[in-house]
Amino acid sequence: MKKQTKIIAGTVLVGGIGIGTYAYVENTPSAFAAKNLISEKQAKEVALKETKGGTITELELDRDGLKNKYEVEVLNGDKEYDLDIAAETGKISKVEEAMKDQDDNDDDKEDNHSLNDDERSDRDDQIDPAKIKVTAEQAQAIALKKVSGMVKEMNLDDDYVYEFEIQKDGKDIDVHVDAVTGEAVVDTKDND
Known part of the structure; x- marks a missing residue:
């Protein structure tokens, strides 16, 4: 009887490890496509509705703990927006708004006193949505x-x-x- 109990316990343990491994693989980034997530197009629509238009400059499907999220950056006029959108629901979990390259401009004033117009037009903060x-x-x-x-x-x-x-x-x-x-x-x- 003890031998049969050990075999059953061993089978349950091995089965549990297999289920645990399956659950881990199921939650890896490569499994994003298999889940019920909103599409990138839907994430873009949510972001542009929140920012009242603009140009999407970055979009990434990422993980936040056990949840999937889209990280979206939008440039609209003189403002930049960073948004996190829950990939399962399409709800916005974070919105950060800043003046266009506010952080970069502080550094540029200290480090680049002698930039001419051509050099300024080549910097990251000079993306012109009209182009x-x-x-x-x-x-x-x-x-x-x-x-x-x-x-x-x-x-x-x-x-x-x-x-x-x-x-x-x-x-x-x-x-x-x-x-x-x-x-x-x-x-x-x-x-x-």
Whole structure:
């Protein structure tokens, strides 16, 4: 009888470890797509409604403890917004509003006393939404035509290039889409 009890207890223990391992794998970032999450498009709509328009400069699906969230940055006029949106519900959990590159301007005054107009126009804080001809949604569609998969991260850099990190077959692949021309390039140097 004791031998049978040990076998049953061992089977329950091994089964419990298997269930625990399954639960861990199910909660890893690669399992984002399998969950019931709002789409990136919906997250963008929520963010732009909250900021009353603007240009999305960064979007990332991330984890906060056991919860999934979209981290979104929006530039609207002279204001920048950082938002966290619950990926399961679409509710905004955080909104931070600041004047455009307020933090950078303090450092620039100390470190860059002699910037000329050309140098100032090349800095991160000089993204002009009027120059952007390709929306974030259009750029994402272009990137996904180059590499089909799940977009994990998107941002718009100061060279007017959308940078996408796309997960495909367990690998992260970087795709760059020009925000003016729509030309897309797969970045092969970081995709090993």
